[in-house]
Amino acid sequence: MKNKGKILAGILAIGMMTNNIMSLTTVYATDVQTQVTQENSAEEMGENTNLNGTDAEYENKDGQGTDTADDALEQQDQTENSWRYQNGEVIQKSQFYRSRAAEYPYAWQKVDGVYMNSAGEVIEGAVKKGIDVSEHQGKIDWEKVKADGIDYAIIRCGFGNNYTSQDDKQWLNNVSECERLGIPYGVYIYSYAKTTAAAKSEAEHVLRLVQGKSLAYPVYFDMEDDSTANLSEKLKGEIAQTFCDTITAAGYRVGIYANLHWWLNHLTSSVFDNSSWSKWVAQYNASCDFPESYDMWQCTSSGTVKGINGYVDVNFWMNGDSGNMNPDSGGNEPDNNPDDKPDSNPDDKPDSNPGTSQTAGATLVVRRGNEYHFKYSLSNGGADLIIRYGYANDEVLVGDWDGDGIDTLCVRRGNTYYFKNSLSSGPADKVVTYGRTGDVVLSGDWNGDGVDTLCVRRDNTYHIKNSLSGGVADKVVTYGRVNDSVLVGDWDANGTDTLCVRRGNTYYFKNSLSNGAADSTIPYGYATDSILVGDWNGNGMDTLCVRRDNEYHFKNSIQSGGADKIILYGRKDDVTYAGKWK
Structure with a gap:
């Protein structure tokens, strides 16, 4: 999932190089329209440009009405515009990696039993290495992926409302291969929801596709599209609550994906304090600076994995107690001294x-x-x-x-x-x-x-x-x-x-x-x-x-x-x- 939000900068200001280890500074911008942003992708900024059409009408499962073709057409007409895409065209990497120190040669790999970051430092708390993928990676050779040290995958099932035309074209192939090879996986959906009704439809989109599947990781709600940025924080919270409640009621763990800027500045409603929701944080940096507990860190979109043509997002499941990286299960962080601990007598x-x-x-x-x-x-x-x-x-x-x-x-x-x-x-x-x-x-x-x-x-x-x-x-x-x-x-x-x-x-x-x-x-x-x-x-x-x-x-x-x-x-x-x- 590559759209790394519209605010968090992916530009790494390089102040100096000391002992051949790069010094990284994350840059933020303040203007919503002109800000420097983190890496984005076709998945997030305009998922629908290649649609061959939409379903004319989708009947909501709760029987409270239908989403019309106009809703689908609104999503279909969106074009990728992000720090990585301009009017649906990919910005060449040379345009946004203008100045960068050489990365540690084994960045994001396991060395002597521990995972290393781009500065050659141990990623404290990282216990599993994963990738997130969609149709943008094309057809993946999952046997090679598994052999290359990938422990899990988060697979995009689709984007937007519950229309079959908005299912990810590689969903069935990706999920069937992971199940065949025993690769644990979770899913995500890229959201365009501006109303709770749309959020409900997006949740039903997920549930339609995961029925009968064997998920080991949560269902993630990726809610960082430019078209939703100006929604009120209250409405963003209501949208997330609707989606997460629908997924949870069906028996699945649920989580929220966003980049660091969105977590700190957009997802500020109290509903996001729900400890049962898994938190997945994107920050392209040598470390993740999110000040709260989280389960997963997306550290780069320029990872290379055998079996995948081109770049892929790399993630780490954080399950070690190291500062702000606390062990939890799908966002449920245990108390260090719970009130209901068995009494000593x-x-x-x-x-x-x-x-x-x-x-x-x-x-x-x-x-x-x-x-x-x-x-x-x-x-x-x-x-x-x-x-x-x-x-x-x-x-x-x-x-x-x-x-x-x-x-x-x-x-x-x-x-x-x-x-x-x-x-x-x-x-x-x-x-x-x-x-x-x-x-x-x-x-x-x-x-x-x-x-x-x-x-x-x-x-x-x-x-x-x-x-x-x-x-x-x-x-x-x-x-x-x-x-x-x-x-x-x-x-x-x-x-x-x-x-x-x-x-x-x-x-x-x-x-x-x-x-x-x-x-x-x-x-x-x-x-x-x-x-x-x-x-x-x-x-x-x-x-x-x-x-x-x-x-x-x-x-x-x-x-x-x-x-x-x-x-x-x-x-x-x-x-x-x-x-x-x-």
Whole structure:
């Protein structure tokens, strides 16, 4: 997406060169009509010059009227006029790069495990490198892109109102290739909205195109066109609110894209303080000077990536805590000291059996909305790590998705799964579609390879998949009854997870993924107890934990009798998961 707003200057005033490292100063202009601006592109300043026509009429989904052909024609008649385009023609780069020190030869690349900027300095907080693309890049060779160190892509789906003639011509090819190759992606739409009705239509434009797609990054609203600059700040906020509310209501993360000047001078309505909206900031500079938290920085429009002819925008996902670059998830920045952090002595109850802290085995995490409070030991006290991930209403699975010995989270939405390979906020590392929306889903290491994968349960039949991929099950077994509660664990420490059926307070353990009778049966606890499963002492064998309110009774063997350890953690209404977090 190249239009980098009409105000923020892309001119870099070069004061001096010291030790062959360029000194960069971002220049701003004050006059709206004559200002020096950041890099712009055909996508942003006149997306419609090559339209072959428009849909005569689009009926709004809310049934409140139609957008007429005049609305489409107004957009169609716009021509690119920006710092990079003049009357629809590209300004040659030599005209706006008049004086510039030589860039660091490995600018925007990873060197010794860290990303470097154009001045040869480490980009603090950058964790992933991505690109944003549209039809202006032509047909992309995505296999070469992936091989060139690109971690993700933000793909333009279209521009303006919900007309098929305003779909991006490369949208389907770009998104299908990313899904085929497992490249995580998000989307953006270039906005011409001057009313909330137009914003609603643009949101519906996105939703029409992303239906059935597997987004791992947010849907971004690019609202910086010259034609909208003079709208009141209140109306800009209402337009953004309408778009974002429509996208969020459909179950997608949403965000706003703008250059630094727009963020500081145009997007000043209080609605932009919404912490659930991801912020994507464009500033072509050696660093980003946005004073608030943000998720993504677009650092240049002159990046080069194998598989793409010509230049492409380069972005970094910022997920490190370095000054103004704070970790968050789709714009949700966790508090450093949230008011609802688990108490060091919750409910003022004594530690029933404090024992000694240990990190060799599984421990607990409590979930409150989309905030997760991880504990690294089976002990009382506050959380050791707090992150945010996904939405408050997401279904969550826990597993070791990459075989590194550490459990992490997976968000499930329908039959799409968003796997995270680290205990951190930010976008998913892998997105997979499997099974049906109404399936009950379990996770476990079904073949002993060290990687947890999925199992779909339908009644008492289990469809087991041995890889994090779509397609048919690798194994199907029948066990127990349709209405049984089912647990997953490695009950005999052989490295493979199997099933356990629970009926009341009686547990039927199976040590192989096969039909037939249980291998062992024990009674434990009460029929009303909540149960967690984990390897609590690090001996390789999963056992049971009874939860009663915020009290956890751990058993280190598959047998009846009293608990081996009891601790207090969190609150009685917390959602709790077990895993090996460290």
